[in-house]
Amino acid sequence: MAGPSSPPAMGLAAIICTHARPGYLAACLAGLKAQQGAAAEIIVVDSASPPEAAAEVARLAREAGARLVRAERSGLSHARNLGLAASGAAWTAFIDDDAVPAPDWAQRLQAAIAALPREAAAIGGRILPHWESPLPGWWPAALRGVLTIVEWEGQGEEGHDLPIGVAVYGANMAFRTEALSAIGGFPEELGRVGNRLLSGEEVEVLDRLRAAGHRVFYDGRVTVRHSIQRERLQPDWLIARLHWQGATDALRDRRHGLPKRAPGAAAKLLVQAPLLLWPARSASLLRARCGAAYNLGYLRGALQGA
Secondary structure, eight states, X not given: OOOOOSOOOSOEEEEEEESXXXXXXXXXXXXXXTOOSSOOEEEEEEESOOHHHHHHHHHHHHHTTOEEEEESSOOHHHHHHHHHHHOOSSEEEEEOTXXXXXXXXXXXXXHHHHTSOTTEEEEEEEEEEEESSOOXXXXXXXXXXXXXXXXXXXXXXXXXSOOTTOOOOTTEEEEEHHHHHHXXXXXXXXXXXXXXXXXXXXXXXXXXXXXXXXXXXXXXXXXXXXXXXXXXXXXXXXXXHHHHHHHHHHHHHHHTSOOTTHHHHHHHHHHHGGGGGSOTTOOTTHHHHHHHHHHHHHHHHHHHOO
16 A cells, blocks of 8 residues: 555544444444544434334434434435535544444554545455355355455555455445545435345445545455345345346446447346246356346346336
8 A cells, every 4th residue: 555645634433324223233333332542433324214223223322422313215325425414524434234343443444544645535444254144055156245245454556456356345434525525425326225235336436536536445454344144145135136236237337328238138138038037045057047137137227227
């Protein structure tokens, strides 16, 4: 990583966006409260939780000494933007509600920020899995990344010296607040909304920052442990995840012009169509079925949006 050429950042805010998951939130807040040395202001954004869960989220935030922001409509990007608007710190970090930071997370993050060059506007860290159930043997090795796992321990700049598969992901990322606000925050037509497993908002933000002349870094010493829920370790979840990834990619392509991959996706789907009739809970032919689901999702996003 490049050496410092700017003064250390003045303060850090940690944003946790949550929707009706007080059990995960409690563990995340406990991890933030147990930080060694450097600390961060904690902001909890309740993303339109129903009343009973909202009351529990409010109680957990209050007991942790965190500020609470309420979003009246669901959507991860919308919640993140509300958290960004509430942040008064020079750098704003985002951590998923089902991730628990290492005890030295804030200390390591602030040290990494202080060492960044002036042009840096984003940094991500390591995301280790906390398995609620063992990873099934049928899970395709090439698709392990969809579970948001980044285990590389090194440091570097995105687009220059990071290994393939190592990137900045939303479970553990931080931004120069002014720079993220200047590009409009997270695009709210992308990212999770209810049961729609859209993604791509983080990639879009990083692309916009680089287009504005900023740089993006990774530091594997900044670590969280991310819960991998049991229900995600099922064939039907993986197929749905690949379907929505296809829709995400098409929506991002539409933002930058025509979805040029649509003809290829349609041609492949003519051959793959029988795979879409396979029992959803079956693990057989899974890699091929994920390909079919992706192409169907891409066509959905290309033709009608999500």
